[in-house]
Amino acid sequence: MSVSVTARRLTAAAAVAAAAVGALALPAAAAGQPAARPHDRAVVISDVQYDSPGRDDRSNWSLNKEWVDVTNTTRRAVNLDGWTLSDEAGHTYTFRHFRLDGRSTVRVHTGEGRDRYGDVYQDRRAYVWNNDRDTATLRNDHGRFIDEASWGYRGDDRDHRGGDQRNGGDRRG
Incomplete structure (x- = not known):
């Protein structure tokens, strides 16, 4: 195997690895909401x-x-x-x-x-x-x-906090 073939294979492998890392990082930025600042x-x-x-x-x-x-x-x-x-x-x-x-x-x-x-x-x-x-x-x-x-939401993954969940009925329309 020649040096040029080996170099091309290494370059291709590096490009695939970079693309995979980029693809993993993309969903966080593309999720629609920018990341909040730490504070x-x-x-x-x-x-x-x-x-x-x-x-x-x-x-x-x-x-x-x-x-x-x-x-x-x-x-x-x-x-x-x-x-x-x-x-x-x-x-x-x-x-x-x-x-x-x-x-x-x-x-x-x-x-x-x-x-x-x-x-x-x-x-x-x-x-x-x-x-x-x-x-x-x-x-x-x-x-x-x-x-x-x-x-008041059942079966979802939202954070449910506060209030008395025994009381129902929307009084505000």
Whole structure:
């Protein structure tokens, strides 16, 4: 076997190996969602109360008993300015001028109220989170997916968190 044939075979083998490595790396980038920056993945939806206790009378008290907790699991503060929290119907809350300290949680209430360090308010007069099933989705200020919490779905692989799954019925239509 000549040196040129051996060199061509080695070159071909190297090209096949490079193509295989490239093919393995491609699905992660082509999955439709850009990879989140490392600090983005440290912010999570840690709990959801989608069915406020008592009658669903749309009182401000009842609306504010419906909430989503967003937690920063790292030691570093994260600027949430421009981040959004939304449901499947497209109701969206946008954080404005809010910095979440390290290892802390902010509760996003549905009703009206005065924003404080650990509590912010969507200032809505109607419920957002469906009792029977829904998904809370958190996105960063670039619209990139950060986390989600779903409830009421059976047989899927979504993350089911928070709330009392015994209560059913969509009161929000």
